[in-house]
Amino acid sequence: MARASDRKVASGFRKDPVLQQKSPKTPASGHDKLMIGQSSAGIWLAHAILILGVVIVAFPIYYTFVASTHSLQTILRPPLPLLPGPEFWTNYSQALTGGGTRIGGVGVVTLLVNTTVMALGIAIGKIVISILSAYAIVFFRFPFRMTFFWVIFITLMLPVEVRILPTYKVMVDLGLIDTYAGLIVPLIASATATLLFRQFFMTIPGELVEAARVDGAGPWRFFFDILLPLSRTNIAALFVILFIYGWTQYLWPLLVTNSNDMNTIVIALRKMISFADADTQWHLVMVTSILAIIPPIVVVVAMQRWFVKGLVESEK
Amino acid sequence: MATVDLNDVRKVYAGGFEAVKGVSIAIPDKALCVLVGPSGCGKSTLLRMIAGLETISSGTISIDGKVVNNIGPTDRDIAMVFQNYALYPHMSVYDNMAYGLRNRGTPKPEIDSRVRATAKTLELDQLLDRKPRQLSGGQRQRVAMGRAIVRNPKVFLFDEPLSNLDAKLRGQMRVEIKNLQRNLGVTSVYVTHDQLEAMTLADMLVVMNAGVIEQIGAPMDVYEKPASTFVAAFIGAPPMNLMALTHGADGTATVAGGAKIAGHVPEQAAILGLRPEDAIVPAPDATQKGALSLPVAVEAVEPVGMESFLHCAIAGERIVVRVPGRSMVQPGDRLEIAAGLDRLHFFDKDGRRV
Ligand SMILES: Nc1ncnc2c1ncn2[C@@H]1O[C@H](COP(=O)(O)OP(=O)(O)OP(=O)(O)O)[C@@H](O)[C@H]1O
Numbered sequence: 001m002a003r004a005s006d007r008k009v010a011s012g013f014r015k016d017p018v019l020q021q022k023s024p025k026t027p028a029s030g031h032d033k034l035m036i037g038q039s040s041a042g043i044w045l046a047h048a049i050l051i052l053g054v055v056i057v058a059f060p061i062y063y064t065f066v067a068s069t070h071s072l073q074t075i076l077r078p079p080l081p082l083l084p085g086p087e088f089w090t091n092y093s094q095a096l097t098g099g100g101t102r103i104g105g106v107g108v109v110t111l112l113v114n115t116t117v118m119a120l121g122i123a124i125g126k127i128v129i130s131i132l133s134a135y136a137i138v139f140f141r142f143p144f145r146m147t148f149f150w151v152i153f154i155t156l157m158l159p160v161e162v163r164i165l166p167t168y169k170v171m172v173d174l175g176l177i178d179t180y181a182g183l184i185v186p187l188i189a190s191a192t193a194t195l196l197f198r199q200f201f202m203t204i205p206g207e208l209v210e211a212a213r214v215d216g217a218g219p220w221r222f223f224f225d226i227l228l229p230l231s232r233t234n235i236a237a238l239f240v241i242l243f244i245y246g247w248t249q250y251l252w253p254l255l256v257t258n259s260n261d262m263n264t265i266v267i268a269l270r271k272m273i274s275f276a277d278a279d280t281q282w283h284l285v286m287v288t289s290i291l292a293i294i295p296p297i298v299v300v301v302a303m304q305r306w307f308v309k310g311l312v313e314s315e316k
Numbered sequence: 317m318a319t320v321d322l323n324d325v326r327k328v329y330a331g332g333f334e335a336v337k338g339v340s341i342a343i344p345d346k347a348l349c350v351l352v353g354p355s356g357c358g359k360s361t362l363l364r365m366i367a368g369l370e371t372i373s374s375g376t377i378s379i380d381g382k383v384v385n386n387i388g389p390t391d392r393d394i395a396m397v398f399q400n401y402a403l404y405p406h407m408s409v410y411d412n413m414a415y416g417l418r419n420r421g422t423p424k425p426e427i428d429s430r431v432r433a434t435a436k437t438l439e440l441d442q443l444l445d446r447k448p449r450q451l452s453g454g455q456r457q458r459v460a461m462g463r464a465i466v467r468n469p470k471v472f473l474f475d476e477p478l479s480n481l482d483a484k485l486r487g488q489m490r491v492e493i494k495n496l497q498r499n500l501g502v503t504s505v506y507v508t509h510d511q512l513e514a515m516t517l518a519d520m521l522v523v524m525n526a527g528v529i530e531q532i533g534a535p536m537d538v539y540e541k542p543a544s545t546f547v548a549a550f551i552g553a554p555p556m557n558l559m560a561l562t563h564g565a566d567g568t569a570t571v572a573g574g575a576k577i578a579g580h581v582p583e584q585a586a587i588l589g590l591r592p593e594d595a596i597v598p599a600p601d602a603t604q605k606g607a608l609s610l611p612v613a614v615e616a617v618e619p620v621g622m623e624s625f626l627h628c629a630i631a632g633e634r635i636v637v638r639v640p641g642r643s644m645v646q647p648g649d650r651l652e653i654a655a656g657l658d659r660l661h662f663f664d665k666d667g668r669r670v
């Protein structure tokens with residue numbers, strides 16, 4: 001329609017040079033946008049910028065990897081080569097089986113397990129708790145409903161760092177120092193995730209809830225059959241964020257773990273680095289760093305599929 | 317299979333607002349009862365109370381003779397079609413229809429045969445694997461219907477199910493709903509604010525206004541004998557013309573412009589009603605002249621194809637008159653409008669029919 005009328009206007013004013021110039025293009029006007037995107041200069045420019053961005057972000061990681069394949073002597077004697085060295089197997093097996101003397105010979109495998117348990121525990125625990133509390137607050141009417149909501153909301157203003165002393169005392173009294181529970185539980189309560197789910201649940205039309213009730217779905221059925229599938233994009237996004245939040249925790253694991261066996265990878269990395277350069281097994285530090293970034297990358301890549309799918313299928 | 321009885325049903329919302337003020341309706345078995353009224357009159361509230369989605373403040377609702385006030389929507393054996401369809405967005409058409417049956421523990425083979433049979437009657441059998449977002453508005457509407465039908469409930473409840481469709485499709489679906497309902501023989505309550513839908517669908521028409529029932533009756537009875545000026549103005553398009561009526565000292569009744577009404581006019585009558593199609597234009601010979609004759613000035617002519625509407629004025633009152641086909645009348649013309657006594661409606665000063 002629009003195109004046809006364009007053409008009519010163009011042919012009606014043949015003498016206007018601007019319009020006349022335009023008129024041969026008119027039949028293709030629907031593709032104008034595509035053509036801008038496809039002009040070769042544009043493509044090259046776009047790719048150049050993207051490649052530059054990738055290089056800037058990826059180079060330090062690559063350099064870390066390079067360093068992780070050289071011996072300590074090579075690393076300490078600048079300049080560091082730009083290509084991977086011959087020590088890959090030696091360094092990695094030493095690190096994985098506990099060659100890091102400054103962390104009591106604990107293998108990176110143990111550290112990875114500890115950190116994974118903590119990150120998964122925090123991510124899953126937060127999601128479970130917040131989705132359930134948001135479910136209660138949005139879909140049920142009970143006394144002091146809004147009071148509970150505000151109490152949850154207020155905890156937003158009390159991050160771990162602020163309540164660290166009392167929390168630590170509680171953990172000591174409960175005998176949870178050096179346990180996974182001690183690492184995970186204090187970080188689980190989450191107002192942000194509750195708020196996020198609350199906002200999402202409030203966009204679910206009342207009719208849908210009522211249709212489910214008429215269809216004989218009780219509260220649990222509704223939750224599992226309808227609410228959970230509809231929330232999966234949110235859950236995937238939140239899982240990524242929370243997993244990485246848990247993975248990179250520093251202050252709390254530092255306080256609540258004493259034994260080297262219970263260290264998370266971030267704590268171990270910090271311990272491996274001494275002020276004296278000569279004391280630090282830099283090749284093992286580099287190996288540990290590389291190993292430390294793999295799980296978050298896996299999580300992001302795996303979950304990305306999920307929520308891109310969720311975005312494409314946007315269903316309301 | 318089921319009757320629905322409402323007995324002095326009231327709804328007071330939490331804020332103290334009384335949305336339904338004592339409504340009693342007895343819907344016979346297999347009937348299609350249409351609740352019609354302007355926006356905010358409490359139709360949806362009433363329907364949702366029948367569904368069990370809204371608590372009943374006082375009065376009783378019975379389905380099949382059994383009081384259901386304290387029974388939840390799941391156990392009332394009703395099915396509802398919502399205005400925005402409320403399909404489960406993540407489930408296929410098949411699962412949408414099967415969900416209610418699964419929750420009730422129907423055996424799998426039976427679910428399958430019932431879903432497929434229902435899909436067939438609604439011409440949805442090619443679409444069973446699609447998600448709601450892959451369907452057109454009309455198809456979604458059918459799925460919503462299918463979800464209700466497949467359960468084979470005692471009562472169907474419809475809340476403006478066609479209001480999201482375009483005019484043509486609406487007409488089509490209207491006929492289909494009527495046929496389905498008749499063939500299935502399921503007692504139904506249908507809410508709409510569209511008086512055309514109400515007239516064509518209803519076995520029993522309930523006109524509501526501000527939380528109370530204005531009139532209950534068969535559609536044509538309501539049309540021909542509106543119980544109040546509200547009903548007179550609500551049912552029919554364009555609405556009935558209403559004019560003030562005064563009684564002279566000599567016992568004659570006059571309307572705007574001093575036109576006299578020949579014949580008996582009830583004492584209490586204060587308002588005269590005349591449907592646009594009951595006015596005769598131009599007036600025939602004096603011998604056939606009706607009880608009322610009004611000299612009017614034509615202000616506008618609206619041709620709609622098979623008929624035309626003349627907007628006329630007389631002494632400050634506005635009257636719409638329907639004439640068949642194309643009209644030769646021009647704005648500014650003067651006309652004589654006539655009507656027979658049996659075509660006149662009289663209402664008292666409170667708007668009640670007399
Ligand atoms: N939850 C509620 N709390 C308070 N008042 C309400 C509530 N729901 C509806 N109402 C009021 O009750 C009245 C009737 O509402 P209802 O939804 O039944 O109207 P309706 O006749 O269905 O109108 P429509 O044709 O616009 O759908 C309205 O005035 C509305 O503002």
Ligand SMILES: [Mg+2]
Pocket residue numbers: 359360361475
């Ligand atoms: Mg409504």
